[in-house]
Amino acid sequence: MILTQNLSKRYGKTLALNNLNLNIERGTIFGLVGENGAGKTTALSMLATLTLPTSGRAYVCGHEVTKEPKAVRRVIGYMPDSFGVYDDLTVMEYLRFFAQCYGVDRRTISRRAEELLERVRLVDKRDVYVNNLSRGMQQRLEVARCLMHDPDVLILDEPSSGLDPKSRLEMRAVLAGLRELGKTVIISTHILNELAEVADEVGILLRGELVAVAAVQVMVQHSSAYRTLVIDGRDLGSAFVKALFADPHVAEVRPLERGWEVLYAGTLAQQAELLSRLVADGFAITQFREQPTDIEQLFLRLAAIQEGVTL
Amino acid sequence: MNIHLNPLLLKEFRQRMRTIRAPLVITAYLFGMCALTVFLLYENVQGQLYLVQPTKSQQVFALVSLLQMVIVAFLAPAFASGSVSGERERKTLAVLLTTPVGPFGILFGKVVSSSALLVLLVVLTLPVYSLVFLYGGAVPAQVASVLGFQLVTIVVISTVCVLFSTIALRSTWSTVFAYGSVGLMTVIFGALGYGLKSLYEQNPIDYTALVWSHFFYALDPLYVEAAFLGVVSAKAHVWIPFVEFYAVVIAVLLVPSLWRLRPQWFSWLPFVSGTEKQYQ
Numbered sequence: 001m002i003l004t005q006n007l008s009k010r011y012g013k014t015l016a017l018n019n020l021n022l023n024i025e026r027g028t029i030f031g032l033v034g035e036n037g038a039g040k041t042t043a044l045s046m047l048a049t050l051t052l053p054t055s056g057r058a059y060v061c062g063h064e065v066t067k068e069p070k071a072v073r074r075v076i077g078y079m080p081d082s083f084g085v086y087d088d089l090t091v092m093e094y095l096r097f098f099a100q101c102y103g104v105d106r107r108t109i110s111r112r113a114e115e116l117l118e119r120v121r122l123v124d125k126r127d128v129y130v131n132n133l134s135r136g137m138q139q140r141l142e143v144a145r146c147l148m149h150d151p152d153v154l155i156l157d158e159p160s161s162g163l164d165p166k167s168r169l170e171m172r173a174v175l176a177g178l179r180e181l182g183k184t185v186i187i188s189t190h191i192l193n194e195l196a197e198v199a200d201e202v203g204i205l206l207r208g209e210l211v212a213v214a215a216v217q218v219m220v221q222h223s224s225a226y227r228t229l230v231i232d233g234r235d236l237g238s239a240f241v242k243a244l245f246a247d248p249h250v251a252e253v254r255p256l257e258r259g260w261e262v263l264y265a266g267t268l269a270q271q272a273e274l275l276s277r278l279v280a281d282g283f284a285i286t287q288f289r290e291q292p293t294d295i296e297q298l299f300l301r302l303a304a305i306q307e308g309v310t311l
Numbered sequence: 312m313n314i315h316l317n318p319l320l321l322k323e324f325r326q327r328m329r330t331i332r333a334p335l336v337i338t339a340y341l342f343g344m345c346a347l348t349v350f351l352l353y354e355n356v357q358g359q360l361y362l363v364q365p366t367k368s369q370q371v372f373a374l375v376s377l378l379q380m381v382i383v384a385f386l387a388p389a390f391a392s393g394s395v396s397g398e399r400e401r402k403t404l405a406v407l408l409t410t411p412v413g414p415f416g417i418l419f420g421k422v423v424s425s426s427a428l429l430v431l432l433v434v435l436t437l438p439v440y441s442l443v444f445l446y447g448g449a450v451p452a453q454v455a456s457v458l459g460f461q462l463v464t465i466v467v468i469s470t471v472c473v474l475f476s477t478i479a480l481r482s483t484w485s486t487v488f489a490y491g492s493v494g495l496m497t498v499i500f501g502a503l504g505y506g507l508k509s510l511y512e513q514n515p516i517d518y519t520a521l522v523w524s525h526f527f528y529a530l531d532p533l534y535v536e537a538a539f540l541g542v543v544s545a546k547a548h549v550w551i552p553f554v555e556f557y558a559v560v561i562a563v564l565l566v567p568s569l570w571r572l573r574p575q576w577f578s579w580l581p582f583v584s585g586t587e588k589q590y591q
Contacts, residue, residue: 045405049575050405050408050409051575052574052575069575070411070413073409073411074411078406080406082402083403083405084401084402084403085403086322086401087326088326088330089322093322093325097318097321098406098410100318101319101410101411102411103411
């Protein structure tokens with residue numbers, strides 16, 4: 001369904017992507033994990049026909065992205081890493097506009113929009129202006145927008161970036177639901193754990209090179225058992241640390257120049273609970289985020305073990 | 312019958328017309344034009360509105376038409392100059408470029424939607440012109456040609472502004488280019504035409520000055536409009552060089568605009584490769 005052969009991209013002297021070789025089968029949800037600047041967005045924008053490869057080839061549903069870009073655009077739904085929305089359009093009008101761009105007929109648009117709003121849990125927001133939605137809702141709406149023309153392939157670039165734990169949880173549920181639709185999905189992220197319940201396979205990009213591809217369970221098993229949380233806020237002193245340790249999943253708390261670093265063994269849902277509890281306890285939290293997966297360490301661990309891993 | 316209108320056009324119409332701003336602009340504009348026309352008619356006949364004085368009425372018609380031309384010329388950039396650069400700044404352009412609408416569809420939708428409100432303003436002023444008809448002095452064919460040229464000018468200015476909005480990566484710059492273009496068209500070209508004509512009048516042997524004077528005058532929409540109104544003596548069909556010149560300008564500006572939207576089409580050029588990201 002998605003095939004790349006030695007796909008490379010150079011921006012001036014910078015080699016953003018080096019010989020990417022992927023073969024993603026129909027119906028697979030594939031995660032592309034890497035730190036910022038690893039080449040994830042470059043790879044996805046080439047598949048979305050926005051960027052030309054410097055060398056190599058890429059095929060989506062049998063169409064080569066450089067030779068048949070129009071055919072590729074018809075079969076993909078693309079969500080960029082950083083996107084905006086149109087002011088003065090309601091959720092329904094927003095979906096209708098993009099469906100019309102693909103020539104979807106009027107009756108299908110209404111039916112499909114309702115189905116998708118149900119799927120992304122925004123059905124009660126259909127008449128709300130898009131710019132009045134929260135960031136998490138806008139990101140879920142983007143997933144619905146990508147599906148409006150019923151594409152075979154979804155290309156989602158960091159769909160959970162910038163979201164709080166609760167919104168990330170909601171987005172993860174939406175992404176997990178894509179499996180029922182039988183779509184081929186490629187998702188990029190810098191947080192490996194995001195993909196745990198969503199993806200079938202994961203590829204690791206390190207400084208522009210795909211260094212490993214493996215089943216998601218293998219990857220998650222070999223990544224650290226702990227998530228690193230960064231929490232910052234006003235007057236977070238010893239009472240705050242005490243409140244943190246009240247959570248059984250908190251393993252360690254280290255002070256940072258600003259805020260605290262927390263080693264956390266719980267799930268994303270438990271993370272959301274922790275945040276809710278801290279806020280309910282009256283702590284003024286201004287930042288609560290998960291540190292990206294240390295890709296280099298994960299790769300070294302995988303390379304050492306070599307079990308079930310295609311390098 | 313299932314008519315497929317440009318979706319971008321439908322969206323822009325919806326966005327522009329749903330707020331109170333559009334009806335307010337239209338009402339204020341019509342009120343202003345009506346008040347001005349009545350005032351000019353009244354002043355020109357010195358309060359004797361029962362007298363039919365076609366010459367005076369024609370002067371009012373000319374003044375109102377030229378004023379309308381100035382207003383629409385300077386309003387057009389306000390609607391068009393941020394059209395594509397705004398999409399880029401809002402980060403909605405990349406997604407639009409992955410849809411089948413394509414660069415030509417985007418440009419067409421933006422030009423038509425930017426021109427639409429001004430076209431509506433011009434069409435809605437027709438009843439104002441009927442006041443002038445009441446006192447004679449303007450024949451329907453002349454009114455039609457004057458309004459027709461105004462519509463052409465709106466489309467030309469909107470197209471140039473949309474193209475600059477595509478070429479300039481920031482709305483600030485596209486606004487500067489847009490108003491610069493309108494200033495060039497309405498002020499600089501007219502001044503050049505006037506200067507060269509004065510030069511010719513001082514030295515009637517200098518025929519080149521006269522030729523260039525006609526050339527620059529023909530590029531000034533106010534001069535061409537004045538020619539339609541019979542206020543200035545100009546060559547017949549002075550609008551033809553106007554249309555030809557701006558068709559060439561638009562064709563020239565279209566190339567860098569398409570380059571900004573789809574750098575891939577120009578990937579055979581050495582300086583284009585690897586520049587896509589910043590334009591989308």
